[in-house]
Amino acid sequence: MRKQILFLWLFAFSITFAIAQNQKPMSWKDVATWKSIPNGGFKLSPDGQWMAYVLTGLEADGELILQKVADTTSKKSFPIGNANFPSFEFSENSQWIAFREYPKFSEKKANEKAKGKPLKEKVHLIKLGTEDKKTFEGIGGFSFNSEASTHLLINLPKEGNGDAKGSDLLIHNLTTGKSQNLGNVREHAVNKAGTHLAYTVDAANSQGNGLYLLNLSNNSIQVLDTDEAGYQSLNWTEKGDAFAALKMKKDKKYKQDLGTIVGVKNLGNPQVTLYEAAKDSTGFDQKYTISPNRRPMWSEDLTRLFYGIHPLVLAEKETPKKEVDADSVKAAETEQLTKIMADTTIKSLSDLQKAIAKLNTGKVDDKKANDAKKPEMTIWHWNDDRLQSRQQVMENMDKNYSFWAMYDVSAKKHIALQDSSMRDLNILPHELYALGSDQQTYELDINLDGQQYRDYYIVDLKTGEKTQLFEKFYQPSFGSIPRPSTDGKKLLYGKDGHFYVYDIATKSHSNITEKLPVTFVNVEDDHNVEKPMVSPWGWSSDSQYVLLNDGWDIWQVPMNAKESPINLTQNGRASKIKYQYRFNLNPDEKGIDLTKTVYVRTYGERTKKSGIATLSPAKKGGLMAGAKSLIWEDAAIMDLDKAEKASVYTFTKEKFNEPTQVYLTDANLSNPKQLTQNAPNASKFAWSSGVKLIDYVTAKGDSLQAALFLPAGYVEGQKYPTVVYYYEKLSQTLHNWSNPSYSGTGWNPNLYTSNGYAVLIPDIVYKLDDPGMSAVWAVLPAVDAAIKTGVIDEKNMGLHGHSWGGYQTSFLITQTPRFKAAAAGAPLTNMISMYDLIYWNSGSGNMSIFEASQGRFRGGPWENWEAYERNSPIYHVKNVQTPLLLLHNDKDGAVDFTQGVEYYNALRRLKKPVIMVQYLGENHGLGKTENRKDYAVRMMEFFDHHLKGQAAPDWMSKGVPRLQLGEHLEERAF
Structure with missing residues (x-):
């Protein structure tokens, strides 16, 4: 028996040694063809039944791997060429996947050497679970029509068509397999339900330019507005029940186009609102126009439209050239020549040159002073708020800057919400208020010593009235910046080492951390700032709680004075475990939903272990105290994600000598199964021993x-x-x-x-x-x-x-x-x-x-x-x-x-x-x-x-x- 054990041990050792012998140190040349999963290179279908990931390399052709999560034998590989930023998407109904195929690396190199035209790309469409595959040649971007998933929309590259900004849009019906081509489409956007496609047309000579709405279920098109103008900046509401756009029209008097707001709602029988600022001489300051540099948007209740405005700049007038009277010029030249010939003091060529120069200085110069060649220079002044170099970097942004404004549809009234005295404005949730701010008073000092100060204002979005909230508010770190509640009625902010809540309606401030036994100052921040705050997790979805991080534990602080704050995680500080951040498993969430399990990334400050823990909902609202650790390993555990419509979860795990892999699991993160084979050539190379x-x-x-x-x-x-x-x-x-x-x-x-x-x-x-x-x-x-x-x-x-x-x-x-x-x-x-x-x-x-x-x-x-x-x-x-x-x-x-x-x-x-x-x-x-x-x-x-x-x-x-x-x-x- 011992001999058998010894033999097996020697056999295993010999295999291990042989494998080790075959592994070589990785050279820098090997890196060029190394293939791995890039960031964002893995996706689950919404129903959690399918997975896809891509393997790409710098100088290698990539591939897309597609399989059912429960069946490893279903794995299929598709070439995607040499992809820097691979593109692939599942449809919302989990029936289709589309992905882009790029030119091969060898084709790119040859084309680059030959200085040829840009190579064309393809889009492949696959019906999941079948051999049904369709390829579209020479494409640009692509997308499914959101929740409906009945169509694939494909941008075709613009070719020719002069100054027109539109190009063809191919609409492929996934049910019938038929495709429809819309020409000269500049922009398009689908609503959340995927039932309607809004698009703008920009054609040669502006013929047919306009705003259109296509009903994808019956293929009917409605013309919402047409004009010799440019239509742009489509923006659907979150619900998808309305959208806004801009209509920009040229005016020779100004450098900028003049803007009109277009609002569309009631999709069954579209109701179009047009607000043409240039015609509102009483309500709109005609020194301004609607800006193309800010997307317009509807308020949630569809009563107001928000948009940007900026000052108009007059176009430079061309100075008409004066017609030259040839006879007058000839007579003047004859008179000057007669004077020179009669001058007896001219004895030499030098005297003649002086006489001619003297005559020339007496000429009247028709050339205006401003026609002289101007110098190229910059004036740096010690009182400049921003260095000239900073102004140069910010020049385009400054040129394109716009102020928020609002149009009340029923009252037909425009209201400017900010001006040059308040440079920043953040519209709060539900559009009841906006938070304005400005640092111009302190900008010079900020640029000199780095200490951040800012004035804050509350703007009433019903009236446009502005009231000051803070003067010279100190912001030693990002954690202090005011954050709106989910209902848009309160603000959380940090000041002097504490967190406060400001109730906008009652104009009251409450210190919510003064009675807690811990500090929320980031004591690990060793910069030269005073009392920097640890960034809070934020507001609950019902705006009844704030979740704060003290650097170790998470605290739930109620807005109701009858409730007491709770240390939810409890063991962080004592066990040197940092509850670092919350995994957001719902990209559409508004605030932290405390009626659902909260998943938290954990990290051992001294052990370097990491994992995932959960906080569970309490029966009476909020969360229960006590975190439950689901994963805790000597590894880097990260990137928890969830299938959109199923209780299927994935997370990533890696070690210094083990490539990042994606694992499939359930809501309890139990029995995780490795899904990916990242870095498939890793076994060929020698890695760190530990x-x-x-x-x-x-x-x-x-x-x-x-x-x-x-x-x-x-x-x-x-x-x-x-x-x-x-x-x-x-x-x-x-x-x-x-x-x-x-x-x-x-x-x-x-x-x-x-x-x-x-x-x-x-x-x-x-x-x-x-x-x-x-x-x-x-x-x-x-x-x-x-x-x-x-x-x-x-x-x-x-x-x-x-x-x-x-x-x-x-x-x-x-x-x-x-x-x-x-x-x-x-x-x-x-x-x-x-x-x-x-x-x-x-x-x-x-x-x-x-x-x-x-x-x-x-x-x-x-x-x-x-x-x-x-x-x-x-x-x-x-x-x-x-x-x-x-x-x-x-x-x-x-x-x-x-x-x-x-x-x-x-x-x-x-x-x-x-x-x-x-x-x-x-x-x-x-x-x-x-x-x-x-x-x-x-x-x-x-x-x-x-x-x-x-x-x-x-x-x-x-x-x-x-x-x-x-x-x-x-x-x-x-």
Whole structure:
């Protein structure tokens, strides 16, 4: 018996060893054809009986997998070509699926090389459970007609037709199999029930332009309005019983078109409301017109229409050219010539030139001053609320800005709801009130120190009357912002460390957290702001309760003073379990329905476990105290979803060395069954052998954690080269799968562990005025703790970070020689000079980021000089002993390119080993695939040389002369 057991053990071991031998480290070239499920790449049919998911790759052709959830033998695969954003949909009645097929990767490459016309795409329509498949060639977008699911609507690409904005719309009847073509359709939209299709026509020379309604059940078309105008911005009500649109008509006097609101209701016998602002000289300010930049909408009770208005701008008048009198010109020239010939003082050619010039200065210049060529320049004024660079970034948005207005249909009255003194307006549920706000008074200071203030107003949507709610309201975090109740009659907001409810009708404020035994201030937020609030979960669907998160537990706070607040989850703070967020299983919900089970994502702060728990309804309203844990694992559990019309649930599970998979289950999440085969080629490659969670205490006494990912083929007792990576707090990624890809930063932890590296990801917490030193105080103790595991080769450790992580890297190597190599992507290197530079992506100044956001400084450099200098890598550059690979791109819109240049030149001046790579035209992260590939390979080559002792390629050891760069890049491209 023992011999048999030994034989079986040896047999099993030999199989395992053989499999391991067949697994290879994943190379960067392998990433190009790696196929996996993209975000949003899995769907259940509404009845929960069918599932579909797609597998796509960067340089691989994808496929759609379709099967019945209860029958794995029913699985079918369909090619979808090379898809960046795959498109597939089930019909609402769960009888059909449609999906798009894109050109193959080889076809795209060949077409790109030949600079051919855009390749055409297909849509395939399949009747579920049958072999019935129909293909439509040369299509654009597609959709089913909502709940009815009787038709498939397919956009056909626009070809020719001049300036007309319309193109063909194909309407395929799923019952009869027949198709109908509507021509020159600019926009179309189906109501919720799927019974009616509203569409606009935009044809050549505006012939037949108009708004139309097609009854899909009997195929009858009604003409609602026609004109030589552009019809756009269709918007159905949520119920689908009415819709609104815009009619825009050109007027040569203005740069903009003049707008008309079109409202349609009573679909059986359509009632059309037209409000033409240009004809309302008494009620509508004629300096304005209806804006095309905001979709109009009906009020819920169909009594009012809401829309945007914006100022009119006069068209520039062309200056008529004056007719030249040839005889007069000739006579004047003869007179001037006579004067010159009679001038006896002219003795030389020089004298003649002076005489002619003198005559010319006496001419009357018919050319107007404003015809002179104007300079191209910008005036930066110290009183500008927004930097000129910010104004440039926001220019189009500012041009297209519009104010909310309202038209009372029965009273035939237009009411402007806001103006330039109140720039923002949010229409609250049920359209009783709107919440207005404005920060213009504080905008300059906000842009300087980052502290957010705003004035708030309540607008009565019956009268348009505006009353102030708050003046200079402080918003230290998103959690403080006022949130409307589901009935639109109350507001929840955070102030001075507490949550309040404001009753709009009674104009009363109530502090709803002052008597609770916990704080709702986010104590983990270490930015330079005062009492930032943890974001609340929100209002119940009946507006009788508010659900608040104290960072651990969830509290149910009643609006009825006779009820007491309840800690629903109870064990969060005590057990160090965070009840993070609620899974929204109904995309149409309005508030949190407390009559139904609430599903919550749970996370173990110290264990890194995750799972899903439930909160159950109470008999007397609200929820019962006590959460029930349904899943709790050493894995990343996420993305709970539900079939729209059945009690069929799915969730995803992944580990650092196991790709994300979708699991099928029931309402109790019991007996989950794996549905997907994500990353089908994963078994060919070697992955991390596992993870370790490291506890450590920083130099300042903070208890933190780090994630240590073991290399593939890890053998206990053997030490491995290690790359340390960080960005504030990331230990929560302990169980997260990093899908192999070419990232914009060159980093992918799975590629490094697959190639024999250990990866350590420590947490960093920050002290004000010491963002750089905080990294030293946190990272070095984390490394010391990780070394004690015996995994890390302390003589072969590297550092890597990008952006803020790049700053940590560039600073750490000035404070310690412990690391053998470092790669810093787009790092801040001089906190003093960086403070006054511009974040070009947004156009804003960096000072607000330094004082109230990631920089975590109190005041500017002149108020805190020593702290800025103490935390700037550039001022400690002479201490650097670590070879550095520096990535900085010339068009970096976040961290100015000069930061990289400054650090590179300082290191070069000191003859320190530094290489800077720059990708022309790239921003803060790499965007072009060829650049992403190149940098990923170079960074691993850099670490392979310094941490593994591999030979340095020539670009590292010698550099690449400019004249040889083209050949060098061509040789390395793949």
